[in-house]
Amino acid sequence: MKKKFKVLIGVLVILALLIIFYARIPTKCVDLKCFVAKANNCMPATYEETTAIGTIDYSVSANSGDSCALTKQVVALDKKENDFVKKLLENKLMVCIYSKNQFNGQWITSLIEGLDNCEGNLKDAVGQLLLLVDVK
Amino acid sequence: MSFQKNKEVVVISIAVIILGLLVVSAEQALAQELYVPPVGPGCEVDLATGGCRESTVVSPPTEPIIYGIEDEETDSNTNVNNGSALEEPSEPVVGSGGIIGSEQAPPVIKKQVTPPPKKTVAPQLIQPKKQTTAEVDSEAMLEAVMATYNKQHKDEVEKIKQYYNKPPLFKPATDAQYAQSYLDELRPIRVDVVNAKGDYEDALNKGASGSEIAKLKNSYDTKLQDFKIRLQDILAIDSGSPEALWQLGTLAKWEGSNAQSYENYRNALISQRSRNPFKYQQLLDSLNNPAIKIKLMQDLQPNENIIEIPTTKTSPFLAGLKNNLDTLVQPLTTAKKTVAKNIEKISRAFSFSEQIDKAVKTLGITQ
Numbered sequence: 323m324k325k326k327f328k329v330l331i332g333v334l335v336i337l338a339l340l341i342i343f344y345a346r347i348p349t350k351c352v353d354l355k356c357f358v359a360k361a362n363n364c365m366p367a368t369y370e371e372t373t374a375i376g377t378i379d380y381s382v383s384a385n386s387g388d389s390c391a392l393t394k395q396v397v398a399l400d401k402k403e404n405d406f407v408k409k410l411l412e413n414k415l416m417v418c419i420y421s422k423n424q425f426n427g428q429w430i431t432s433l434i435e436g437l438d439n440c441e442g443n444l445k446d447a448v449g450q451l452l453l454l455v456d457v458k
Numbered sequence: 459m460s461f462q463k464n465k466e467v468v469v470i471s472i473a474v475i476i477l478g479l480l481v482v483s484a485e486q487a488l489a490q491e492l493y494v495p496p497v498g499p500g501c502e503v504d505l506a507t508g509g510c511r512e513s514t515v516v517s518p519p520t521e522p523i524i525y526g527i528e529d530e531e532t533d534s535n536t537n538v539n540n541g542s543a544l545e546e547p548s549e550p551v552v553g554s555g556g557i558i559g560s561e562q563a564p565p566v567i568k569k570q571v572t573p574p575p576k577k578t579v580a581p582q583l584i585q586p587k588k589q590t591t592a593e594v595d596s597e598a599m600l601e602a603v604m605a606t607y608n609k610q611h612k613d614e615v616e617k618i619k620q621y622y623n624k625p626p627l628f629k630p631a632t633d634a635q636y637a638q639s640y641l642d643e644l645r646p647i648r649v650d651v652v653n654a655k656g657d658y659e660d661a662l663n664k665g666a667s668g669s670e671i672a673k674l675k676n677s678y679d680t681k682l683q684d685f686k687i688r689l690q691d692i693l694a695i696d697s698g699s700p701e702a703l704w705q706l707g708t709l710a711k712w713e714g715s716n717a718q719s720y721e722n723y724r725n726a727l728i729s730q731r732s733r734n735p736f737k738y739q740q741l742l743d744s745l746n747n748p749a750i751k752i753k754l755m756q757d758l759q760p761n762e763n764i765i766e767i768p769t770t771k772t773s774p775f776l777a778g779l780k781n782n783l784d785t786l787v788q789p790l791t792t793a794k795k796t797v798a799k800n801i802e803k804i805s806r807a808f809s810f811s812e813q814i815d816k817a818v819k820t821l822g823i824t825q
Contacts, residue, residue, distance in 0.1 A: 404768035
């Protein structure tokens, strides 16, 4: 009888550990809607977006309390991209800290908006490139 | 027996759930301990969040110089004394924030001494290479120029220090440390400027009264001017300070044009080249912003082969950036245009009214 209990306990422990493990695995989103929803809820998720500019990776992780962190990394720029810009931006990343339910969608839709809460060498590199852009 | 069994299962299940919760909370606590907030120069730690305080977040590069074209050229020495590192360089270094950013000894020309060949020649026959008269002269000239420059520079920095009347944070203080202490003062001013700018733009967008807009614009302009003067002073002390350069970029963004920022760099560089031509290249090399660097190199050294400057036509990323910027400034531009149109209408109306008055007077019509 005791043996059965031990087995039961073992199974339950394994189940509990599996639940914990799965809860920590980030969801791999295939569209922006999924990612923004997860990010807003501060749930771990990743999203890779390829546009005319290049490929950018986004990932969300939970910090302590209600604090969440979005990591934005330029994986690769478009083949046509200028070498100087490529060298300056590729593999650079920045981390944007926000509170749960206060995710700023501009971090994904814009290259420069909402950067006040972000830190990292990607932000600096984008700031440096502003010199080369003439605004209307 | 069956009841007893069920009871035991329930107890065990509860125990397992509690165990699971304990594991989760322990992991969270551990993660909290291990979490390193993104603290760097310009970041005031918020004890509540562990991150940077929003109001004081500025973003100097966390790694002083490791960007773009400087990646391969920069060694560990080039990062010293650039506004974030506070150690005194142990020897004269390149990239210290330029000539104005250093109280270090002038560079010494090391004389090349041929090492004695082994075995083939007797040691007593080897004579160290003597300095030629030309070498001695150029060295003396360099020292003289450096001495003159250092004096001029010291006077200039002293003036600024006296203006602020602020004691050094550390003794002996380097220019970079002075610059850093002034940057500490600049951050809250930056927040003020941002707020004033926001108020002004809000007023424009909401269609506030002319007097209200004028008042807010005046407040914004005053704060911006103060910010600019202080930033220029900081750059005069340490032109290589990453944070100051970043702030300069911010300034350019506020002003809606990067041309001003570029002009500031250009003028600083040209003025320093005329004061100390020997360190001109060092100053250029010390620039942390590769975009500004290549543009300056092409501008100031047109005969040298410089890599092609990316434009919005050759770079999809820059095109995207421009698109975002245009979107960002569009509401402001529209609001400005509307205000300008209204002013024109009013002035036309006044002009029309004046013309009627004149006509009335000319015709001698009285009411």
